[in-house]
Amino acid sequence: MKHILFRLLAILVACTAVPAAQAQDPPNILWITVEDMSPNLGSYGDTQAHTPNLDAFAREGVRFARAFATAPVCAPARSTIITGMYATSLGTHHMRSVGWLPDAVRPFTHYLRAAGYYTTNNHKEDYNFETPPGTWDASSTEAHWRNRPDPDQPFFAVFNLFTTHESHVRAGPAYERDVADLPPALLKDPDTLTLPPYHPDVPAVRAAWARYYNVITKMDREVAALLDQLEDDGLADETIVFYFADHGVGLPRGKRWLYDSGLHVPLIVRIPERYRTAGQGTPGTVEEALVSFVDLAPTVLNLAGVDVPEHMQGRAFLGPDLTPPRRYVYAARDRMDERYDMQRAVRDERFKYIRYYEPFKPFYQYMNTPEQGVVMKALRQGAAEGTLPPAAERLMTPTKPREELFDTEADPFETHNLADEPAYRDVLERMRAAQNRWVEETKDVGLIPEPILRAMEEEADLPAYTLVRQQEVPFARMRDVALLWTEGPAAVPTLVEALQSAHAPVRYWAAVSLGNLGAKAHPASGPLTDALADPSPTVAIAAARALCRMDQPDEALPVLVQHLRGDRQWVRLHAALVLDEIDDQARPAIDAMKAEMTYRDDMLADGKYTVRVLNRALNELLGTDNEVR
Structure with missing residues (x-):
């Protein structure tokens, strides 16, 4: 019955997604995802972790030793997971932002639903774009495979466990609730832990790591409960189960960082024997090949017998007809809340x-x-x-x-x-060459400053992905100009020339590079003063920063204040960041900065990122200790 239903539904929607030939009933697929966690499991060799259930699960499945997130923070990483595309190609790379998917790009669950799957998400989405209609049959705290109207319908179900999130590692009510039912004997003694060498060995840090391991123990039990539900429903032999984390540990130098501590994640997949392709899925094995988050969507579609759309940028690593293993994995960090750092x-x-x-x-x-x-x-x-x-x-x-x-x-x-x-x-x-190729081949829109990118989208009425493929966008030129200042004062003439580019992102990076040189770029002060009137506010702000770094703030400060008072969220943030950077030079703007310390309900997150930066700048200038959300 299940096989017949799947075939009928697949034929009805053949124009949307064409399933590959199926020799048997399609598998159910369960994803168990966790937050902010590196491979700190017993099965990965961490003797400090108490994870008996996941260790047993690893013995039943395949443990992937080299699985990596594409971003060290949740929203950009989840954008890639759900689309099979790099966030830096889609324009969903900042934390947080609201990107815009092109019509041809849908979350991969659309293709599963078209092929007859019942899809559920419980319950975090956080994709950095508005979830398109039709992504899920159900996405809520009540979503469950048990709610599908036909028990013979194949399902793809996601359960997002929040227990290991950085907010739960802090001492407080959330942590206390998490560990309330753990036997005292399982709670970690902070004094027995081995810390990473990049953290200070002090009691508060030891206590934080102990809390982290304790919530991992709690999470291990939550995973076991989900696996027990599969068993209780008689579905364990019909369901492929993935377990993975959305990025690395939620402590400094982990989450938000491109080191392995921020990108390396646990990934374990259990495949019932009936769904194993030859040479894959043998219980208790370890796979050393590189796996990227951009590969997850193609892999699920391949296992489900659904053709992988050509726009996806990853490769299937399980199932039939695999392409050669990847040589590299790639990752990106851009704006993290209120601070940019590409x-x-x-x-x-x-x-x-x-x-x-x-x-x-x-x-x-x-x-x-x-x-x-x-x-x-x-x-x-x-x-x-x-x-x-x-x-x-x-x-x-x-x-x-x-x-x-x-x-x-x-x-x-x-x-x-x-x-x-x-x-x-x-x-x-x-x-280095591999990184340069990836930036150009994937059209990394992180090289386009956020306010300029959003303005380009608005003007063209196109999402970033489509825009940069229809218009001439000089990615290599932007990259080279961004790095040109490292050649020293000899680069000034070339940078001054770049200030005249027809492309606003090139002009922006030219102004930033000149500012980085500071007084050494003094011959460029005239062109930079002219750039204060650039039609792109972001370029004008970068020029103002450069002049301040040359100790010429008089004409620059009014430009910064003007754009701080504007209505474009990311332009305001750029202006606030420069005011924070220039320290005492910003004193004449204190009153203007105070006036903009207001939350705005017409902006993402109520405009809190600009408020945070201004608060930090004012605390430094005034010697205060004001706190904001």
């Missing part, structure tokens, strides 16, 4: 390369959310007292290197940068 990473099975497009910014920019945690407070205190361990101290510098290269086999914590070592020159150039 970073890109590429990793092979051994080496990790990180390109910092804004190395003039510190590793640890002040961000409201992580600063509330005890680990970030301990890092700040240790930096002030000069007591941090070397691996933590290197992250407290006011600037970053342009590039980092790590041998993850010899240096799993990624603390020894090999980028300047001659012995690794060939590796560096290979990985």
Whole structure:
């Protein structure tokens, strides 16, 4: 009956999604996703973790040793998971933002539904775009495969477990609720834990790591409860089960970072024998091949016997007719809440390369959310007292290197940068070239400043993905100009020329690069003054920043205040960030900054990101300690 129903539905919607040939009933598929968690499971070799249920699950399935998120934070990562496309291609790469999907791109559950699947999500979405109608049959705290109208209908069900989220690792009511039913003997003794070398070894940090391991123990029990429901329903032998995390641990230098601590995730897949392709799914095996989040959607469709749409950018890693394994995985970090910091990473099975497009910014920019945690407070205190361990101290510098290269086999914590070592020159150039190719081939819209990108979308009435494929957008030129300042004053004439580009993103990066050079770019002060009237407010703000860094704030400050008072959210944020950066030069603008310390219900998140930046700037200028949400 189940097979017949699936076939009839598939024929009816053949124009939408054409299922591949099925030799048997289609599998049910269950996703169990968890928040903010690195591979801290017993099955991954972490002896500090108490995860008996997931360890047993790993013995029944395949443990993927090299699975990586495409972003170290939830919304951009989930954007990729649900579409099978890089967030940096779709324009959904900032945390948080509201992107716009082109008509041809749908969440992969659309194709499953068209092929006869009942799809449910319980319950977090957080895709950085408005969920299109038809994505789910049900998406709520009540969504469950048990609610499908026909018990013979195949299902794809997602359960998002929130227990390990960073907010639950903090001491407080959420954490206390999570661990209330755990036997005291299972609660971790902070003094027995081994900490990573980039965290200070102080009691507050040890306590945070103990809480993290305790909520993992709780989560392990929640996973077991879901697996028990499958067994109780007699569906375990008909259901492929995926378990994975949305990115790495929710502590500083994990979540929001492109190190493995932010990107490496657990991924375990259990495939009933009847659905195994030859050589796949053998219980208790370990798969060493690289897997990226962009591969999850194609893999589910392939397992379900549904053709993978051509626009998807990943590859199926399970099921029939696989393409060759990938050589690299890629990841991106862009705006994290109120702070921009464009970073890109590429990793092979051994080496990790990180390109910092804004190395003039510190590793640890002040961000409201992580600063509330005890680990970030301990890092700040240790930096002030000069007591941090070397691996933590290197992250407290006011600037970053342009590039980092790590041998993850010899240096799993990624603390020894090999980028300047001659012995690794060939590796560096290979990985750098891979990153450059990826930026161009995927049309990485992270190179287009957020206010400019949104203005381009609005003007063309097209989503970013379509826009950059229909218009001439010089990705290589933007990338090169963004990095040109690293060549020093010799780059000034070329940057001044770039200030005249017809493309606003090129002009923006030219102004930023000149500002990074500071007084060394003084010959460009005239063209930068002219750029204060640029038709793009974002370029004008970047020019104002450059002039301030040349100690010429008089004409720049009014431009910053003008755009701070505007109605475009991301333009306002750019202006606020410059006012925060220029410190005492911003004093004449204090009254204007105070006046804009208001939440706006016409903006995403009530405009709180601009409020946060202004609050930080005013606290620094006035010696206050005001807190905002």
